[in-house]
Amino acid sequence: MRHNKKFNHLGRKSAHRKALLSNMANSLIFHKRISTTTAKAKALQMYVEPLITKAKNDTTHSRRTVFSYLKSKTATAELFRDVAEKVGDRPGGYTRILKTGNRLGDDAEMCIIELVDFNENMLEAKESKSKARRSRRGGAKKAESAPVAEAPAADEAKSEDSKAE
Structure with a gap:
C-alpha cells in the first residue's frame, strides 16, 4: 500500500530520480525557465522551492545543504x-508552471516552469495594468459619466443662445 507516500517517482529508481531533479534544478537556476513535461515540472517545483527558501538565509550551513542537493558550485x-x-x-511560490499543450511524439502534456520574479514580460504587463476596479453591473460608471456629459452640453447651449442674441 502507498500510505503517506506523496511524491511522484517518475518511473525511475531513487538515484536516477535524484540525478534528474538535481540536473533540472541546475538548469532552472541558470536559465530561469525550462520546458519539460508537467509531471516532471510538478516534481521539480516540490524539489526546488525549499532550496530557494534556504537560499534566503545566507549561512554556511544553508549553502552546504543546498549544495548537497544541487551538486554544482556555480548553481549554488x-x-x-x-x-x-x-x-x-516573497513568502513562497517562487516558480510558475505554464501548460503549453501536448508533445507530438508521445502526446505527453508539456509545460514551461519558470522562476516568477525573472519573467520581465509578465512583470511589465503587471506594472502597466491600471488599478481601476471593475464591476459586473457597471452602474457606477454610467451614473458618474452622465452628469459630466450633460454639463458641457448645457454650456454649449448657453453659448449658442448668447450668439443668437
Whole structure:
C-alpha cells in the first residue's frame, strides 16, 4: 500500500530520480525557465522551492545543504547571489508552471516552469495594468459619466443662445 507516500517517482529508481531533479534544478537556476513535461515540472517545483527558501538565509550551513542537493558550485553560487536577492521579500511560490499543450511524439502534456520574479514580460504587463476596479453591473460608471456629459452640453447651449442674441 502507498500510505503517506506523496511524491511522484517518475518511473525511475531513487538515484536516477535524484540525478534528474538535481540536473533540472541546475538548469532552472541558470536559465530561469525550462520546458519539460508537467509531471516532471510538478516534481521539480516540490524539489526546488525549499532550496530557494534556504537560499534566503545566507549561512554556511544553508549553502552546504543546498549544495548537497544541487551538486554544482556555480548553481549554488547563482542561487544565493542572484535568485535569493530577487525573491527575498516573497513568502513562497517562487516558480510558475505554464501548460503549453501536448508533445507530438508521445502526446505527453508539456509545460514551461519558470522562476516568477525573472519573467520581465509578465512583470511589465503587471506594472502597466491600471488599478481601476471593475464591476459586473457597471452602474457606477454610467451614473458618474452622465452628469459630466450633460454639463458641457448645457454650456454649449448657453453659448449658442448668447450668439443668437
